[in-house]
Amino acid sequence: MSDMTMTAAVEAALPKAPFEGRHLIDGIWRGSDNGESFDRTSPSHGILVSRSARAGRAETEAAIGAARKAFDDGRWSRISGKERATLLLKVADLIEANVERMALLETLESGKPISQARGEISGAADLWRYAASLARTMHGDSHNSLGEDMLAMVLKEPIGVVSIITPWNFPFWILSQKLPFALAAGCTCVIKPSEMTPSTTVILGELLLQAGLPVGVVNIVLGFGQPVGALMAEHPDVDMVSFTGSTAVGKAIAAAASVTLKKVALELGGKNPQVVFPDADLESAADAITFGVYFNAGECCNSGSRIIVHEDIADTLVEKVVALSKKVAFGDPLNPETQVGAIISQAHQEKIAGYVKDALAAGARVKLGGAPVSHPGLPGRFFAPTVVTGVTADMAIAREEVFGPVLSVLTFRTLEEAIALTNDAAYGLSAGVWSENVHTCLAFARRAEAGTVWTNTWMDGFPEVAFGGYKQSGQGRENGHYGLEEFLEIKSVVMRVGRTRSNWVRA
Known part of the structure; x- marks a missing residue:
């Protein structure tokens, strides 16, 4: 003890009852069909912090189905960038209004200092605001130098349904490095937070509905890697997986996703x-x-x-x-x-x-x-x-x-x-x-x-600056305009102007 500085335990208003977490599927809060749940005990205080519904295959399938329907009918993917940005800005304001509530839960579930949890959650609002700016400024390219009879465009379109799987160490911050960028691009999402820190993700679901997000655009399933995470990685109706966590699990997700050749973005370990x-x-x-x-x-x-x-x-x-x-x-x-x-x-x-x-x-x-x-x-x-x-x-x-x-x-x-x-x-x-x-x-x-x-510094980061790794630290990038482009597909449209093409088949 003489080799370290130890702060005293403080008298704090601990929750009188555990936070009750449920799945958000197609705009409806629901428990698991089999009634199963799991508990999270605080690693610092030893109290029961949260009790969450435990998803199985049925809930995961339903969440993916809701996201697929919401993407395909265009309720989010085909609205204007202005409309998407307006909603993301509302969410940022709501995050800032709920910092204390979320910080307490994150501190008790993860064991991290309350001052740090407050900083992470309030700082995450800036990620949402930056993503909102990208929603309005996203654009493709045009090629006007192909000859007088040809014109081509490169369109950037949302990739589709995205599975987002987040870790326990920065549950709200890392979710905010993914979700607002996916939403800015026009994607719909299914989220699985870590079973050790699920509660701030559930609260974000409440804020998204409060902000007016169309039902089915974001769905949340609570549970474990098996079967929830595995199904989110391999399901044919999912177009992309964005995962942050260990390199070992990242490799397993990439293997599962390879069955359908869906896109995978991985932010994994480091030895920095x-x-x-x-x-x-x-x-x-x-x-x-x-x-x-x-x-x-x-x-x-x-x-x-x-x-x-x-x-x-x-x-x-x-x-x-x-x-x-x-x-x-x-x-x-x-x-x-x-x-x-x-x-x-x-x-x-x-x-x-x-x-x-x-x-x-x-x-x-x-x-x-x-x-x-x-x-x-x-x-x-x-x-x-x-x-x-x-x-x-x-x-x-x-x-x-x-x-x-x-x-x-x-x-x-x-x-x-x-x-x-x-x-x-x-x-x-x-x-x-x-x-x-x-x-x-x-x-x-x-x-x-x-x-x-x-x-001459360490760990300074900004929403504008891309983040990601080489080698087994992952693939893809978060933040910056690169973070938006992870969730986009590129489509070339080539047009002939007038009837100038020579017939291939000669009369």
Whole structure:
């Protein structure tokens, strides 16, 4: 406990009854035909937070059928961009009006700090507003240089019915990186949130109906990967799957979707490095590294979970990061001062500890933390801020996604070695470089195999800027105009002007 800052448990108005989640299918809230449900217990407070209807094949089929009918009859896909944008803007306003309600549920279901949950949900409204702007500005191309008797157009049309499957770590934010862009394009959707954090998605369903979204355009089914997620990936009436989660599950979804050759967009894992050169501003780098590894308790695909630091400054930088790590406020997620909350599940906490144990057995050293910790006022699961040095590129802790508050430290001597270590991974989601030399930063940015490269910063993101990964970090992009284009099909229309074509068959 002396190696970490722990915030106190606070007196908070916890819900008197669990949130009751139901499926939204064709505009109707309904339970499961078999009456089954599942519970979510808070990983921080140990209380029953939500009880949700558990979908089976029947509910999933009904949701897909409703989305298919809504797309095919044009109630959403064939209205104007202005009409779609107007509704998306209404939803953004409603999200902002319900931040406190949603943030409390997300905090209790996920274990993340309430201040972070508020920021994510209020910030998500900006994604909806940006998507609304895309709905009005979407356009194709024309080709007027094919000769006086020919004219061609390239049309961009909605791809159709989209299955959206979201994870537990950022349930509302990640949904908002997908759904408003799909709706801006004119698609209809079926959503399955994680069974561990389903409730804010249900509340969004309420807001969509309140905003006036036509029934059947968005449908929500609550449940597990089997059978719900699997059916959403393989069903022939689904035209596209957009999934965020683990690489292993992403591969399974791609395999299921391949049966019908539907489009798949995947945002998967990461093992994201920050490379620190000797001329870097070490104070700023140390703070960003500390933020990058402990944000959301490290349960983040963009977690800066490994640093690759020049050997001349490695000891100095590690000392700074360790000192800052001891000041990071771990503890009660409902305490506004808390920066790092609880771990999502007991199984996941054991997985995190296993990576540290295996690294020690392989010769690494723990400079800080390395084990689960208990909170004096809460029954929940917490993991100490952890810094592991002496890590080599062949260790699992340097190559695999730990998904916890654990930093691995590797060292390098030359730019070539730093780039080689950066790219020596199955993942390629994001990377960072710290140097006061712009040439060093640009050389690194151009050669790093990552979808995002941050220079002298970490994890700054904007709705306008595309997000996605190389290699096994996924395929496709979210946000920006690329995020809209994921949900569009391209159609070429070629026209002859007048009767100028020579007959192929001669009289």
